[in-house]
Amino acid sequence: MSIAAETLDTVQEVTGSGYKWGFETDIEMDMAPKGLTEDTIRLISARKEEPEWLLDWRLKAFAQWQTMIEPNWARVDHPPIDYQDLHYYAAPKKKDGPRSLDEVDPELLAMYEKLGIPLKERAILAGVVPDPDAEPERQIAVDAVFDSVSVATTFRATLEKSGVIFCPISEAVKTHPELVRKYLGTVVPAGDNFFACLNSAVFTDGSFVFIPKGVRCPMELSTYFRINARNTGQFERTLIVAEAGAHVSYLEGCTAPMRDENQLHAAVVELIAMDDAQIKYSTVQNWYPGDVNGVGGIYNFVTKRGICQGARSKISWTQVETGSAITWKYPSCVLVGEDSVGEFYSVAVTTNRQQADTGTKMIHIGRGSRSTIVSKGISAGRSNNTYRGLVRILGQAHGARNHTQCDSLLIGDQCGAHTVPYIESRNPTAKVEHEATTSKIAEDQLFYCRSRGLSQEDAVGLIVNGFCKEVLKELPMEFAVEAQKLLAVSLEGSVG
Amino acid sequence: MSASVASSRAPATGGFLARFEGFRAQLPGDPDRRAQAADLFRANGLPGGLPGRRAEAWKYTSLRPVAEASFREPLTAIADCAGLLARLPNVGLPRLVFVDGRYRGDLSADGFPAGVSISTFARSPDFGALARPERENMVALNTMLAEDGVRISVADGVDGGTLMLVNLATEQSGRATAFHPRHSIRLASGARLSILEVSLGDGVYLHNPVTELVVAAGAHLSHVRLQDEARTAFHLSTLYADIAEGATYDSFALNLGARLARTEIHARLGGTGATVHLNGAQLLTGSQHADITTVVRHDAPGCASRQTIKNVLSGRSRGVFQGKIEVDRIAQKTDGYQMNQALLLSPDAEIDCKPELEIFADDVKCSHGATVGELDRDQLFYLRARGVPLAQARALLVRAFLTEALDAVTDETIRDALEAAVSRWWESEPL
Numbered sequence: 001m002s003i004a005a006e007t008l009d010t011v012q013e014v015t016g017s018g019y020k021w022g023f024e025t026d027i028e029m030d031m032a033p034k035g036l037t038e039d040t041i042r043l044i045s046a047r048k049e050e051p052e053w054l055l056d057w058r059l060k061a062f063a064q065w066q067t068m069i070e071p072n073w074a075r076v077d078h079p080p081i082d083y084q085d086l087h088y089y090a091a092p093k094k095k096d097g098p099r100s101l102d103e104v105d106p107e108l109l110a111m112y113e114k115l116g117i118p119l120k121e122r123a124i125l126a127g128v129v130p131d132p133d134a135e136p137e138r139q140i141a142v143d144a145v146f147d148s149v150s151v152a153t154t155f156r157a158t159l160e161k162s163g164v165i166f167c168p169i170s171e172a173v174k175t176h177p178e179l180v181r182k183y184l185g186t187v188v189p190a191g192d193n194f195f196a197c198l199n200s201a202v203f204t205d206g207s208f209v210f211i212p213k214g215v216r217c218p219m220e221l222s223t224y225f226r227i228n229a230r231n232t233g234q235f236e237r238t239l240i241v242a243e244a245g246a247h248v249s250y251l252e253g254c255t256a257p258m259r260d261e262n263q264l265h266a267a268v269v270e271l272i273a274m275d276d277a278q279i280k281y282s283t284v285q286n287w288y289p290g291d292v293n294g295v296g297g298i299y300n301f302v303t304k305r306g307i308c309q310g311a312r313s314k315i316s317w318t319q320v321e322t323g324s325a326i327t328w329k330y331p332s333c334v335l336v337g338e339d340s341v342g343e344f345y346s347v348a349v350t351t352n353r354q355q356a357d358t359g360t361k362m363i364h365i366g367r368g369s370r371s372t373i374v375s376k377g378i379s380a381g382r383s384n385n386t387y388r389g390l391v392r393i394l395g396q397a398h399g400a401r402n403h404t405q406c407d408s409l410l411i412g413d414q415c416g417a418h419t420v421p422y423i424e425s426r427n428p429t430a431k432v433e434h435e436a437t438t439s440k441i442a443e444d445q446l447f448y449c450r451s452r453g454l455s456q457e458d459a460v461g462l463i464v465n466g467f468c469k470e471v472l473k474e475l476p477m478e479f480a481v482e483a484q485k486l487l488a489v490s491l492e493g494s495v496g
Numbered sequence: 497m498s499a500s501v502a503s504s505r506a507p508a509t510g511g512f513l514a515r516f517e518g519f520r521a522q523l524p525g526d527p528d529r530r531a532q533a534a535d536l537f538r539a540n541g542l543p544g545g546l547p548g549r550r551a552e553a554w555k556y557t558s559l560r561p562v563a564e565a566s567f568r569e570p571l572t573a574i575a576d577c578a579g580l581l582a583r584l585p586n587v588g589l590p591r592l593v594f595v596d597g598r599y600r601g602d603l604s605a606d607g608f609p610a611g612v613s614i615s616t617f618a619r620s621p622d623f624g625a626l627a628r629p630e631r632e633n634m635v636a637l638n639t640m641l642a643e644d645g646v647r648i649s650v651a652d653g654v655d656g657g658t659l660m661l662v663n664l665a666t667e668q669s670g671r672a673t674a675f676h677p678r679h680s681i682r683l684a685s686g687a688r689l690s691i692l693e694v695s696l697g698d699g700v701y702l703h704n705p706v707t708e709l710v711v712a713a714g715a716h717l718s719h720v721r722l723q724d725e726a727r728t729a730f731h732l733s734t735l736y737a738d739i740a741e742g743a744t745y746d747s748f749a750l751n752l753g754a755r756l757a758r759t760e761i762h763a764r765l766g767g768t769g770a771t772v773h774l775n776g777a778q779l780l781t782g783s784q785h786a787d788i789t790t791v792v793r794h795d796a797p798g799c800a801s802r803q804t805i806k807n808v809l810s811g812r813s814r815g816v817f818q819g820k821i822e823v824d825r826i827a828q829k830t831d832g833y834q835m836n837q838a839l840l841l842s843p844d845a846e847i848d849c850k851p852e853l854e855i856f857a858d859d860v861k862c863s864h865g866a867t868v869g870e871l872d873r874d875q876l877f878y879l880r881a882r883g884v885p886l887a888q889a890r891a892l893l894v895r896a897f898l899t900e901a902l903d904a905v906t907d908e909t910i911r912d913a914l915e916a917a918v919s920r921w922w923e924s925e926p927l
Contacts, residue, residue: 073552393868408853408855410858411858412858413825413828413857413858413859414825415856418852418853418854418855419851419852419853419864420850420852421850421851421852422848422849423847423848423849423850423868424846424848424849425838425840425848425868426844426845427840427843428840428841428842428843428845428870429870430840430868430869431867431868431869431870432866432867432868432869433866433867433868434851434865434867435863435864436851436853436863436864436865437862437863438860438862438863439860439861440859
């Protein structure tokens with residue numbers, strides 16, 4: 001089945017109301033007791049059979065975390081989080097490898113189906129011993145993170161042939177310890193901020209990608225994140241390294257089952273691009289946003305940062321954020337290399353009582369480094385949507401260039417749209433431009449669409465899609481269609 | 497808070513508090529208000545005075561040099577300020593003169609139009625209702641120690657014409673002094689007034705004025721400020737403006753002087769159709785630091801706010817602009833605009849800018865823009881290709897950039913005064 005058709009099917013289901021991804025898989029879990037102590041960290045480390053250095057790294061981060069204070073500068077409002085009232089480790093119970101799909105826990109399979117993972121991949125993901133002769137039909141490799149454990153990674157063989165390493169980070173720690181050790185924490189140090197520090201102490205899994213010199217990754221890499229068990233925080237850690245001249249496009253999709261309690265998600269993503277390397281990181285984030293009254297939903301406190309280490313390297317972040325009760329996320333680029341390029345394209349939609357405080361940081365260090373920021377915020381219902389961004393030009397960044405555009409769209413008179421850009425320049429040859437606008441959907445645009453027979457909702461959908469077009473066109477094709485529909489679904493019922 | 501933090505800040509805070517304790521009986525006005533302000537100041541100290549505890553509002557401006565200096569009260573002996581008076585713009589306007597924070601009737605003119613009443617804070621002390629010492633800590637300091645200031649009120653429908661408000665600081669044989677004027681300007685319905693406010697001085701001093709402006713329905717207040725303080729001085733001003741239905745507050749601030757300057761403005765548009773213009777320009781050199789911080793609050797429907805701030809930065813100077821537009825839920829049909837432009841003329845200059853929008857109404861038109869860069873190379877090339885020497889070409893382009901900013905000042909006399917000040921700056925600071 002083609003991806004587009006599949007997406008359309010997904011969309012059919014989506015257009016029924018409610019949160020389609022609100023299913024909960026009832027399978028046996030191996031869980032750490034609630035609470036966070038050194039013992040919890042030792043337990044996580046032991047379960048993952050980690051080397052001593054990593055345990056030490058975690059413990060050091062934990063010690064530092066205990067001295068840190070939760071940041072409160074973001075424009076978000078939530079009751080205090082009890083970090084001792086969470087499970088820090090949850091894994092599906094391991095059974096001996098099933099021979100065929102029939103032996104696989106049907107609950108798990110049902111979940112994959114809902115996630116839209118094709119049968120063949122489902123088998124691989126569920127740990128069924130694959131037929132070595134089978135050719136991959138679809139050129140997307142998936143690494144599904146089911147709660148804290150990366151269940152399986154597909155198409156590894158194909159990737160390995162080209163030298164690409166794509167596996168759960170817990171596995172990479174064992175199979176490529178020298179790489180993980182070399183790069184882990186170099187972009188986001190353990191003590192970078194409160195949530196990153198917590199992640200460093202307790203991270204359970206995530207993806208590791210390594211693209212060797214000169215290799216163009218033969219397929220899009222994709223990860224699904226889900227939070228399944230109750231009261232678990234998900235702390236995944238992703239590390240992507242592109243050596244000189246390497247290219248990779250990485251897709252991240254997030255969904256979480258419907259819950260009453262708020263769940264914590266504090267991920268860390270680190271990207272490293274050497275000379276002439278390019279990393280494209282796309283996210284569609286659709287965690288459970290809570291209900292109309294703001295009950296439940298995910299707290300999404302994520303640290304994402306990439307370093308353009310090499311000359312002419314490029315890191316591009318694209319995100320479509322429609323989910324989560326609270327989003328706190330600033331995918332950033334540190335532009336060290338000469339003529340390196342950072343990009344940030346974002347659509348953030350908030351409805352009901354969602355709160356999003358998101359944006360980016362572009363730190364220009366290298367000569368001739370360039371960055372582009374395009375942010376589109378849409379607020380509806382009683383939500384608050386904030387763009388918070390930093391453009392910093394350091395003294396040595398001769399000829400650096402930034403262009404920023406943030407537009408906000410308000411739907412309804414009970415929501416808020418906020419823009420908080422920070423612009424700092426220390427180099428006269430650098431050129432920085434920033435524009436921001438806030439407006440509502442124009443009556444004449446609506447009237448035009450309505451008079452051509454579109455319903456109010458379709459008209460709004462159309463206008464919103466137009467508003468976001470600049471960002472959506474940056475998404476890989478697989479995501480673009482889905483993202484468009486997601487926008488429409490997210491705004492359902494918030495119009496008129 | 498640890499004891500070490502408190503003690504390392506002790507000099508300045510302690511000095512101001514000690515002055516308050518010593519003189520509180522002599523200070524005019526409501527003693528309770530002063531005592532409250534002293535408590536606030538004691539609790540919060542100087543904002544941004546110490547790294548690590550900096551408030552967001554002081555992110556880019558550290559008051560550490562103020563915290564570390566030790567200020568005394570100005571001497572009461574009548575200072576000779578003929579030299580300073582000679583430096584005032586020659587505009588032939590009636591003037592009100594304050595020297596080291598105290599009103600000098602002998603240097604001031606009277607004979608204002610009927611309906612314009614002039615008094616001083618020392619004579620009729622009133623702290624007003626707009627200042628928020630609990631939020632702005634420099635205002636707490638002012639409230640604690642204010643001794644004098646101007647009080648102007650213009651009656652219903654009266655055109656008060658144009659006047660000059662002068663703040664002079666005299667050199668006091670090496671003593672660093674601090675003074676905290678408390679000004680209040682009130683325009684009744686339909687009144688008009690135009691003010692040129694000039695601050696200049698010699699020596700090391702802290703000029704910490706707080707100004708309250710009330711512009712009633714349909715009134716029009718034009719307020720141009722020329723800050724040309726000594727390069728060794730600190731100028732930290734806070735202004736609150738309350739603008740009623742159909743009224744206009746039109747303000748322009750030109751910052752040329754001071755080692756460290758902050759021009760903080762809180763403007764509230766409280767009635768339908770009110771308008772505020774907060775324009776300004778900063779010309780900085782050496783190691784000067786100047787900060788324009790504005791908060792425009794749209795509290796009523798159909799109001800407009802306009803801000804254009806231009807910065808020309810050379811040497812190792814640092815310019816800061818923080819502008820916030822807040823739009824309340826009821827403030828539909830708001831039209832807010834903000835533009836900040838900076839020209840960096842040297843490799844060591846820095847601009848930090850934070851234009852912020854906080855919007856809770858949906859039918860609004862708000863935008864902001866910011867540009868930072870050097871002089872346009874094509875334009876320079878054009879001029880040089882026509883035989884204009886580099887220095888002259890640069891000067892020409894910078895002047896053009898500034899002229900655009902000064903265009904916001906419509907009163908020709910006042911505009912000429914600003915142009916003259918810029919020219920003087922120019923002669924002393926060849927680029």
